[in-house]
């Protein structure tokens with residue numbers, strides 16, 4: 001806990017005092033629902049919404065931040081399609097372009113954990129109607145640039161399941177918008193968390 005420090009800033013929308021962990025690059029105002037990126041030039045507005053819990057479990061509920069990246073993917077060249085893209089492009093496997101919403105954890109976790117939960121959420125896209133909640137949202141370790149790189153990592157890791165495909169996989173990924181989604185988790189103790197939308201257990 002040696003490097004754990006807090007700062008306060010004022011919400012640019014409603015003036016409420018906001019407590020920020022020093023490493024966080026995003027802050028959410030639970031008073032008015034505004035979100036801000038914390039940049040050198042000040043607080044820059046960013047959309048922050050939340051997923052509603054869908055399953056019950058034991059343990060205290062907390063919200064963890066994900067980047068929601070709305071993208072358009074165009075496949076320029078590939079020999080065969082992995083199941084990932086077939087699912088995302090509507091099942092036919094014929095399409096070469098489509099929209100994908102990537103869900104990338106903004107909080108620190110192992111690469112295996114990140115890949116597991118990002119995959120499930122990106123494939124199932126289970127949060128159709130995010131909403132505002134009066135809750136705390138903290139632990140923003142990965143910024144926009146990280147989230148974009150991790151989206152590409154996810155995309156490539158799916159195609160790489162068929163290793164013969166890799167050398168022929170060329171794509172164009174356009175990031176249309178980026179926002180934050182708070183996903184509810186149950187704290188099961190000992191670093192274990194279970195998300196309240198899909199029921200995925202992760203170890204942090």
Ligand SMILES: [Zn+2]
Pocket residue numbers: 011012013014015016029030031032033034
């Ligand atoms: Zn506010």
